[in-house]
Amino acid sequence: MDSLLFIDDDVEILEFNRRYFESHGFEVCCAENASAALKFLNEKTFDCIILDIDLPDIDGFSVCRQICQEFETPVIFLSGLTQDEIRIRSFLEGGVDYLGKPYQIRELELRIKARIHRPTLARKETLKFGQLKIDLNAREVFCAGHQLDFTPLQFDILIFLARHPGQVFSYEQIYDGVWNEPIMGSRHNLQVQIALVRQKLGAVCGNMNYIKTVSRKGYRFLENPEEAEEK
Numbered sequence: 001m002d003s004l005l006f007i008d009d010d011v012e013i014l015e016f017n018r019r020y021f022e023s024h025g026f027e028v029c030c031a032e033n034a035s036a037a038l039k040f041l042n043e044k045t046f047d048c049i050i051l052d053i054d055l056p057d058i059d060g061f062s063v064c065r066q067i068c069q070e071f072e073t074p075v076i077f078l079s080g081l082t083q084d085e086i087r088i089r090s091f092l093e094g095g096v097d098y099l100g101k102p103y104q105i106r107e108l109e110l111r112i113k114a115r116i117h118r119p120t121l122a123r124k125e126t127l128k129f130g131q132l133k134i135d136l137n138a139r140e141v142f143c144a145g146h147q148l149d150f151t152p153l154q155f156d157i158l159i160f161l162a163r164h165p166g167q168v169f170s171y172e173q174i175y176d177g178v179w180n181e182p183i184m185g186s187r188h189n190l191q192v193q194i195a196l197v198r199q200k201l202g203a204v205c206g207n208m209n210y211i212k213t214v215s216r217k218g219y220r221f222l223e224n225p226e227e228a229e230e231k
Helices: 011-023 034-043 060-070 084-092 105-116 152-162 171-179 187-205 225-230
Strands: 003-007 027-031 048-051 075-079 097-100 126-129 132-135 140-143 146-148 211-214 218-221
Touching (some): 011 105, 027 034, 034 060, 075 084, 075 105, 171 218
Antiparallel strands (some): 126 132, 132 140
């Protein structure tokens, strides 16, 4: 049975989520503040954590950082704070997904299942593109001898594109391929994540623009960015 930890100071939301997810076969724990949540985490292992940002004792970003330092549990932010800078920071702090309030409970369920049941790789595989090396088993990325730091979600986006160099993918295709579910209005979250992946690649790989925007169509991964630029 998959276990979930909901962290939110809104008691009604906690109870609503508890009833729904318990009726759908999950084990659910609820915490009204960060202190209670950290106590749960020291006592039990969870498959996914659903975290609000505006908590009464410690803000959700600080909680997420602490969770990511000590545990490998995926963190999904569920918050009424929907400004672009808040969404971006939620991913920078280690969150794997973000859903704004008000929300559809079915969409939250799909997002949770997608993060818990990420498919595993059956065989050893490494992708190489010039100085860029992607180790799919170790989930590590190196460029020019330097290791890049990607969140699990950013790594999934990178390997999805890198597995199909030269092919153009729409937002919907990328979202469906990474989350294994329809996009359901969350294009902005995907745009933020792709921008962060490109930013991190650019910071280490110099002028190697491996992910190219194709106007009005989506994105494609370039096997050799230098040759593409010359053309």
